Amino acid sequence: MDHHLDTDVLVVGAGPTGLLLAGDLAASGARVTLIERRPQGIANMTRAFAVHARTLELLDARGLADDLVATGSRVTRMRLFRRLTFDLSRLPSRFPYLLVTPQYEVEKLLTQRALSTGVDVRHDTELRGLTQDADGVTASITGPEGAPATLRARYVVGTDGMRSSVRTTLGLPFPGSSVIRSLVLADVRLTEAPAELLTVNGVGDAFGFIAPFGDGWYRVMGWDRRRQVPDSEPVDLEEVRAIARRAFGTDFGMHDPRWISRFHSDERQAPAYRVNRVFLAGDAAHVHSPAGGQGMNTGLQDAANLSWKLAAVLRGDTAEPEALLDSYQAERHPVGAAVLRSSGAIIRLAMARGLFLRAARTLVPPLVTLMRPLSAKVMGMISGIGIAYGRDGARVPDLDLREGRLYELLRGGEFVLIAPAGTRPPLPPAAPVSPARLTRATWADPARRTVLLVRPDGYALPTGRASG
Known part of the structure; x- marks a missing residue:
């Protein structure tokens, strides 16, 4: 056992992914250090603006969703290319909409939570190198004014973006390519409000996107095939x-x-999200086009998946720690690949130039709209509601239980075991949870005889029927 640890987990990168992960781990009792190369008070000028239903559910499980919803605008209908309409009000969620709010509002709430749970946040601090051994990881860092130092941790998580220093230090490739260049972004005011809350259209040689922040400002994104210039080229309102x-x-x-x-926007994914004691999450693990607004959401969902597993291993709650940590890669890597495919398909339809692709942009939207099962599948993927981890990893909606809403019960960061009234089923033998860290609940409907074990991230492990 290494008795010279400075921290249990070192998180590199204080964007939304890193902040959620660090806050979860500190709330579980772990010692967490979060380093960020940006000086304190320097804003993260971000492109993210959309918070999807599944992410709001995960924030609800941390008591943050209602505060975030108050900062933005709810979009209940998404209309793409003037022909493809998705009715988000049909999503089976407490949050049947897309929330349009700037990423800094998400970061503000997650920063407050991280600090309140005891995370040691260090700004103006940069990772320089990592060395792993059987007991932990030694990180070489430079602090304010370039002062060198080392930190010893049991685990390290890189949430430090597309140019991740953690991924680079590991020597992991980041295969992929630029899917679109010379995108322009602007936050502006409008004299004339669009008819739709979310306005998206493509004409082959150009496409545009407009969404309201709810305070009189609008986020505008656009692309012009005729003006493909480097990122360094100045851009003005005209x-x-x-x-x-x-x-x-x-x-x-x-x-x-x-x-x-x-x-510019790339499509890239690291082949491994785990290398021994070091993990990647968010843009450090995968990047893709902004179509669908899935980037920040996918990273936050990575963090929610990884945090409880690291916490269980740190507490000694599982007899198979390596298998549990490996399940992060097994569950989240396919999701990252699916997001690359879905966002890539949307952006390619928007950029369609050839005869076949232009025909697809004309024909596909009405077909998706008319075929309700296909439309529901697309909405499930984009919103995150439809994501599942195999047969034994279905998302659990916000159930009404005798003890209250499920996602309120999940705010303790523990597993929730739901059973019929009058029964007390045992935990499954392989469940990575201590009985002392289990919340027990009962179905509001007395006719339900099943037993359901819900993970801290809101996914379930079915346990069969109750006896008696």
Whole structure:
């Protein structure tokens, strides 16, 4: 046993993924150090704006969802390419909508939670190297003013974005390519509000996206095939207006921009999310096009999957710690690959130029809209509601139980064992949970005779029928 640990888990990167993970682990009793290369008070000028239903459920399980919902606008209908409409109000969730709110609102809530749970947050601190051994990981870092230091941790998680220093230090490849270049982003005010809360359209040589923040500001994203320039090329409001006019037929009277940026979007995924005692999550593990607004959401869901597993191993709650930690890769890597496929399909339809792709953009939307099972599957994937981890890893909705809502009971970060009234079933032998850290609940419906073990991330392990 290594008795010279500085911390149980070192998290590298204080974006939403790292903040959620660090807060979860500290709430479970672990010592957590979170380092971030940005100086304190420097805003993360982000492209993320959308929080999907599944992410809101996970935030609800941490008591944060209602506060976040109050910061943004609810979108109950998504309309793509003027032909493809998704009715999000049909999602089987307490949050049947897309929440449009800037990433800094998410980070604000998660930062407050991380600090309140005791996370040691260190800004202006950068990772320089990692060395692993059988007992832990030694991280070489530089702090403020470049002062060198080392930190010793049992585990390290890289949540430090596309240019992850953790991934680079591990020597992991990041295969993929740029899917689209010279995207422009702007936060603006509009003289004329769009008819739809979420406005998306593509015309082959240009596409545009507009979403409200709910406070009079709008996020605009656009692309023009005729102007493919490096990210360093200046961008002004007139360029954004011109793209909007091509994509929508109007620029909605854009004015008073508070932020304008140019960027490119890659599709990449690391082959491994775990290398011994070091893990990757969020953009450090996978990046993809902004279509569908799934980036930040996928990272937060990575964190929710990994945090309880690391916590269980740190507490000694599982007889098979390596198998439990390996399940992070087994469950989340396929999800990352699926997000790459779905977001890539949307962006390619938006950029369609050839005859076949233009025909697909014309024909596919009405077919998806008319075929309700297909539409539900697409909505389930984009919203995260439809994600499952095999037969024994189905998402559990927010059930009404005698003791209250399920996602309120999950706020303790523990497993919840649901059983019929009057029964007290034992835990499954292989369940990675201590009986002392288990919340027991009963079905509100007395006719239900099944037993359900719900993981801290809201996914279930069925345990059969109750006796007696």
